[in-house]
Amino acid sequence: MWMKQLRPLRRRRIPISQSKKTEYRTAYLFLLPSLLGVGGFVFLPFLDVFRRSFLQASGHVFVGFGNYRTVLQNEAFQRAAGNTAKFILVCIPLLLTLSLSIAVFVQQSKTYQKLMKTGFLLPMALPVASVAVCFKMIFDRHGWLNLFLRQFGGKGADWLSSDSAFWVLIACYVWKNLGYDMVLWLAGLSAIPKEQYDAAKVQGAGRWALFRYITLPQLAETIFVTGLLSFINAFRVFREAYLLSGDYPDKSIYMLQHLFNNWFTSLDIQKMTAAAVMLVLLIGGILSGEEFWKNCREKKEEQRK
Structure with a gap:
């Protein structure tokens, strides 16, 4: 009888x-x-594309993972992949940190809040081509920056044809997308109840304590969304890099999109298909890992409750 009672x-x-x-x-x-x-x-x-990545372009002969080995051993692919990874690792933390700092400052500012919002959102409304042309006019060999430096006895530099081009690209991309991330942070900040800040201030909490123990934990969901969108958008940096330096830029800003564009021009189907499959698997794996981390964090929070 008791066994029957225990049946689910x-x-x-x-x-x-x-x-x-x-x-x-x-x-x-x-x-x-x-x-x-x-x-x-x-x-x-x-x-x-997946099927063609295992075939030879002429004759459709099955070559196994031969195309993948060729791509991984290609020096241009190694340089482009390294530059793209370096750009993402530098740009995303910088963009998230700056946009969050500005969002907190804008939210706390009452006098010039509307003016600052408009100022930081203005670059987002401009076309990418306009932004890139403005930066090219500033950092070109005969641009405004070198003209300014020569006025004070400086020699100037070839900013877009040296390793400095990487940081010019970073500045261009961050300036263009700063307002977009700021809007996402402001949406997350506006959802935090003000009563929590008031209660913490009564207990003597300072600004850093408020930010660390109230603001950051409440922005966990916003951090995930903003970081994910910034990661996806970072792969679209080809527009800025191409408009700044053309088809064959300095080696420091030679991105994966440049490589694919050159392979497409030469119709190198074998390398293109193999590299495309590897990128899809890599990006899909990273996005799946982020989603898995998010689900684990939500389960831990539910268990604590």
């Missing part, structure tokens, strides 16, 4: 009403054109 109860399925089923069918019908478009123009081409 079966969950009863809650019946779905006919109106709900109709709503689901309608929703799926509206989604069907988009799903067909994504399947036809994204998934099917990627499957073809």
